Amino acid sequence: MYDSAMAQVAQVTNGSSEFDRDTAVTLRDPGVPGVYDAELSAGWTILNAVNGGYLLALLGRALGDALPHPDPITVSAYYLTPSAPGPAVIRTETIRTGGTLSTGQASLLQYAEDGTEVERIRVLAAYGDLDALPGDVQTTALPPAIPAPQDCLGPSDGPAPAIPGSSDITDRLDIKLDPATVGWAVGAPSGKGEVRGWFGLADGRDADPLSLLLTVDALPPTAFELGLKGWTPTVELTVHIRCRPAPGLLRVSITTRNLAGGFLEEDAEVWDSAGRLVAQSRQLAKAPLTRG
Amino acid sequence: MYDSAMAQVAQVTNGSSEFDRDTAVTLRDPGVPGVYDAELSAGWTILNAVNGGYLLALLGRALGDALPHPDPITVSAYYLTPSAPGPAVIRTETIRTGGTLSTGQASLLQYAEDGTEVERIRVLAAYGDLDALPGDVQTTALPPAIPAPQDCLGPSDGPAPAIPGSSDITDRLDIKLDPATVGWAVGAPSGKGEVRGWFGLADGRDADPLSLLLTVDALPPTAFELGLKGWTPTVELTVHIRCRPAPGLLRVSITTRNLAGGFLEEDAEVWDSAGRLVAQSRQLAKAPLTRG
Numbered sequence: 001m002y003d004s005a006m007a008q009v010a011q012v013t014n015g016s017s018e019f020d021r022d023t024a025v026t027l028r029d030p031g032v033p034g035v036y037d038a039e040l041s042a043g044w045t046i047l048n049a050v051n052g053g054y055l056l057a058l059l060g061r062a063l064g065d066a067l068p069h070p071d072p073i074t075v076s077a078y079y080l081t082p083s084a085p086g087p088a089v090i091r092t093e094t095i096r097t098g099g100t101l102s103t104g105q106a107s108l109l110q111y112a113e114d115g116t117e118v119e120r121i122r123v124l125a126a127y128g129d130l131d132a133l134p135g136d137v138q139t140t141a142l143p144p145a146i147p148a149p150q151d152c153l154g155p156s157d158g159p160a161p162a163i164p165g166s167s168d169i170t171d172r173l174d175i176k177l178d179p180a181t182v183g184w185a186v187g188a189p190s191g192k193g194e195v196r197g198w199f200g201l202a203d204g205r206d207a208d209p210l211s212l213l214l215t216v217d218a219l220p221p222t223a224f225e226l227g228l229k230g231w232t233p234t235v236e237l238t239v240h241i242r243c244r245p246a247p248g249l250l251r252v253s254i255t256t257r258n259l260a261g262g263f264l265e266e267d268a269e270v271w272d273s274a275g276r277l278v279a280q281s282r283q284l285a286k287a288p289l290t291r292g
Numbered sequence: 293m294y295d296s297a298m299a300q301v302a303q304v305t306n307g308s309s310e311f312d313r314d315t316a317v318t319l320r321d322p323g324v325p326g327v328y329d330a331e332l333s334a335g336w337t338i339l340n341a342v343n344g345g346y347l348l349a350l351l352g353r354a355l356g357d358a359l360p361h362p363d364p365i366t367v368s369a370y371y372l373t374p375s376a377p378g379p380a381v382i383r384t385e386t387i388r389t390g391g392t393l394s395t396g397q398a399s400l401l402q403y404a405e406d407g408t409e410v411e412r413i414r415v416l417a418a419y420g421d422l423d424a425l426p427g428d429v430q431t432t433a434l435p436p437a438i439p440a441p442q443d444c445l446g447p448s449d450g451p452a453p454a455i456p457g458s459s460d461i462t463d464r465l466d467i468k469l470d471p472a473t474v475g476w477a478v479g480a481p482s483g484k485g486e487v488r489g490w491f492g493l494a495d496g497r498d499a500d501p502l503s504l505l506l507t508v509d510a511l512p513p514t515a516f517e518l519g520l521k522g523w524t525p526t527v528e529l530t531v532h533i534r535c536r537p538a539p540g541l542l543r544v545s546i547t548t549r550n551l552a553g554g555f556l557e558e559d560a561e562v563w564d565s566a567g568r569l570v571a572q573s574r575q576l577a578k579a580p581l582t583r584g
Contacts, residue, residue: 073555074528074576076368078395078416080388095414096372100578101527103370105414122387122397124370124416126527126576133553136579138518140485141549193432226430235393235418236366238530240576242552257433258569260534261425263365265572277550280557282574284366284418284532286392287428 017205018043018172019214023058025065025090034092036062040110042085046167050083052121052234053217054169057210059090059106059123064210066092067102069127071209076124076238083110083120101126130209130244143271144253149198152176153185173218174200174249184224193222193256198249199270207245207272215250216268216281222256223264223288230288235263237283248273262287309497310335310464311506315350317357317382326384328354332402334377338459342375344413344526345509346461351382351398351415352505358384359394361419363501368416368530375402375412393418422501422536435563436545441490444468445477465510466492466541476516485514485548490541491562499537499564507542508560508573514548515556515580522580527555529575540565554579 022041029035044054060072088110095103103126109117146152154176177197183190199215201207207215216239221232251271256264264287270279314333321327336346352364385397395418401409438444446468469489475482491507493499499507508531513524543563548556556579562571 076370076416076528076530078368078387078418080395095370095411103372103414119387122395122416124368124414124528126370130553133555136554137552139550139552236368236416236530236532238368238528238574240528240555240557240574242550242555242557258431258534258572260429260431260569261422262428263425263532263534265532265534277552280550280574282530282532282572 017201017203019057019201019205019211023054023061023210025058025062027065028089034066034094036065036090036092038088038090040083040085040088042168043172044169045085046169047231050085051169051214051217052077052079052237053214055083055108055121056123056213056217056237056239059108059121060125060210060213062090062092063104063106063123063125063127067094067104067127068097069102069129071128071130072125072213072239072241073101073128074126074238074240075213076236078122078236079234080119080121083108087111088120089117101128130241139277141269141277143251143275144196144269146178146196146198146251149176149249152198153179153182169218172202174202175219177219181225184220189225189227191225191227193226193259194253195219195222195225196253199252200249206247207250209241209244212241212245212270212279213239215252215270216279217283219252219254221285222254222266223259226256226259228288232285232288235284235286237281239279239281241279243276243278245272245278246274246276250278259287309493309495311349311493311497311503315346315353315502317350317354319357320381326358326386328357328382328384330380330382332375332377332380334460335464336461337377338461339523342377343461343506343509344369344371344529345506347375347400347413348415348505348509348529348531349502351400351413352417352502354382354384355396355398355415355417355419356502359386359396359419360389361394361421363420363422364417364505364531364533365393365420366418366530366532367505368528370414370528371526372411372413375400379403380412381409393420422533431569433561433569435543435567436488436561438470438488438490438543441468441541444490445471445474461510464494466494467511473517476512481517481519483517483519485518485551486545487511487514487517488545491544492541498539499542501533501536504533504537504562504571505531507544507562508571509575511544511546513577514546514558515551518548518551520580524577524580527576527578529573531571531573533571535568535570537564537570538566538568542570551579
């Protein structure tokens with residue numbers, strides 16, 4: 001039923017979407033493999049900071065070019081300093097190439113006023129070929145129960161989320177949240193560490209392994225439903241891409257089981273329109289300091 | 293009730309236990325910070341390979357020495373090539389030092405016959421001070437239900453686990469598995485992706501953040517209960533240390549929700565005797581190729 005809804009959205013080829021334009025990387029010098037220039041777009045900011053999932057997709061695109069395998073299978077990112085819109089460079093290293101998997105490292109850097117490089121994010125990743133994996137599926141995982149998209153809530157459906165600062169990223173995403181998990185937006189957080197919703201890119205670009213790196217970090221943080229407000233900076237985020245996603249909207253659930261000692265983990269599961277679990281992620285984040 | 297049982301075990305100070313002896317690292321040259329020599333012990337092998345959690349603890353010890361903060365908060369390891377007992381070197385890099393967290397990188401390398409270094413594992417990690425974290429706990433996670441240790445099964449309690457090859461590590465661990473999760477050992481795997489049990493070090497050394505890096509990768513793989521046999525090589529393993537563990541046995545659960553495309557994730561939770569969730573981990577592993 002959602003496929004027909006999606007079919008009405010003008011399809012943007014993966015090469016010309018906002019997401020692809022804003023995650024483009026350019027090999028700096030054909031004689032120097034693995035070094036890429038990039039421009040961090042102001043269009044993917046949340047709370048005035050560049051979204052960590054968007055940055056991860058950008059790093060993922062560079063690694064996909066540098067490594068012999070095309071698809072991210074597992075990516076682990078350590079966030080060092082906040083990124084700002086503007087020029088950036090990605091330095092990659094091929095650590096190991098193998099038959100099934102290749103392993104690489106990448107750093108995203110920006111420039112200080114004196115021109116020196118400041119590292120923003122460091123990543124380790126294993127890449128493979130999702131189309132070459134065997135077709136076996138033996139799973140006990142079930143997709144989250146979420147009302148149909150028309151019964152879920154987007155930014156225009158209710159009170160503005162109580163997020164201070166600019167959040168340009170909301171214009172680029174088509175997120176519809178399960179009403180049961182948006183109590184935080186009206187001052188009544190559920191106290192449960194779960195947020196669920198539908199995810200698409202606003203211009204209708206279909207999901208692929210790179211955009212899944214964005215998807216896992218795009219919903220409002222579970223901390224909001226736990227009654228905390230404010231910035232929830234990611235320390236570490238690991239994403240496993242388990243399957244190439246089918247066209248159509250994605251279902252995403254993020255959950256937190258343990259908020260303690262000033263940190264919380266946030267687990268994301270992403271399901272495609274064919275009912276496959278396409279991505280799993282976990283991040284460790286610093287808990288916001290302000291009670292809602 | 294388990295505290296009294298533990299009190300009967302001769303206490304080994306953390307400095308003289310098998311675990312501490314075998315994870316010792318030595319700064320190679322006082323003039324060259326961050327490079328450590330180590331000896332991979334044959335005492336922590338499983339299926340003739342050196343256990344990945346033991347290796348992670350060794351890397352963790354080197355990083356704890358190299359970085360200004362003492363405790364691993366999050367550690368992400370990419371396993372590149374199988375390690376063998378014998379000499380190794382750990383090369384660390386301090387990426388960023390901050391007030392609450394420091395971030396580092398480490399590589400474990402061994403030597404080829406011609407003396408060249410071969411990289412075994414690469415790690416990114418954020419270190420902090422667990423004793424300096426605020427005491428807030430707002431958790432919905434509950435410890436796994438496991439029968440008392442005397443009602444659980446160790447290596448001497450039944451049919452030998454159907455693991456070919458040497459598994460010297462079993463002599464160094466005090467693992468008692470929930471009988472409901474050891475069907476694989478008698479040819480009747482449950483089909484559920486869960487293994488639960490009690491964990492201690494055989495010589496009675498208490499847990500600390502470093503030994504937790506071993507604990508999360510020490511139980512038989514969930515793949516066995518899913519009816520698969522054989523080697524389940526880790527591609528990536530991330531551990532979050534959430535709290536300093538109290539003395540006494542630990543409760544560990546490992547679960548798999550999704551086995552697909554030749555890979556499975558394995559999530560571990562570790563609980564201490566005080567009922568605190570002390571570690572969470574997730575790994576992506578290659579599924580064994582043999583049906584049980």
